[in-house]
Amino acid sequence: MYWALEGRHVFYITPTPLESIPAKYHDRNSLVVESFQMVQFMYLKDYEALISVLVGFHSHHIRPEVLLIDKLDTYIRHPKVTGQMLHTHIAKLCAILHDTMNACSNMSKSQWEFHLLASVTPQNLTKSCYHLYFDQIWKLGRENHKSFHLIRSGNSLELREVFEYQKFNDGTLILQKILQKLDNT
Structure with a gap:
């Protein structure tokens, strides 16, 4: 919500709807209703839906300045992806994520820094190559x-x-x- 309060366009992508609003921090103001207008929640069920949205962001009227992907490893699961193919599949998805944000940044007249954040379950983080794509x-x-x-x-x-x-x-x-x-x- 920090970025939305600053006036940035935040896109939050998750495979399942949120169950509650974000927690309140003691050093922050209460959540402002207007800040939610700067956040677009997208519930995408699978890899194909995510890729379709990512490659289309450059043509959106409002492009993300902050892109949050919840449970990124959910989008990696695919019946045809096994073994060594998993690392290639992760690499392709991460490349598309980074390319999307680079394109949005290059097309923007905004002076903001652009951010890409993703969450991954701990068991999938330790046995994967995500660390190669996020600093x-x-x-x-x-x-x-x-x-x-x-x-x-x-x-x-x-x-x-x-x-x-x-x-x-x-x-x-x-x-x-x-x-x-x-x-x-």
Whole structure:
């Protein structure tokens, strides 16, 4: 919602409808109804539907400045994709994602930076090549129902950042502390 509040066009693509609105953060204003007008939710069921939308974005009147793909690995599943073909399939989809955002950026008169973000289930992240196509990978860890942390992973030479949040009964998330940067060892 941060980007929508800034006036950017956000496209959120997911295979299943959302069950609730995003959580409220303690250092942010309440969600503004107008910001939802800057977000387009798209529920696309499979790879073919996603590709069709991506290759058509350049002809849309409103193009994404921020593209969020939820459960990207859902779109990779296909009965004909097995074994080594999986990495090729991931590479093709990621190439189309990046090409789409580059085309939208090149056609835009906006001064904004364009962003591409995707979520992948942890078990599919570890056994795939997604890390080759995204420069930052964040992992969400849950300690219990009220506490979770975000860890930015990198290669073995990088430091990683850890952010710890606490969730309150009203759904508000509070950043407990920014933990020191830890060595990856």
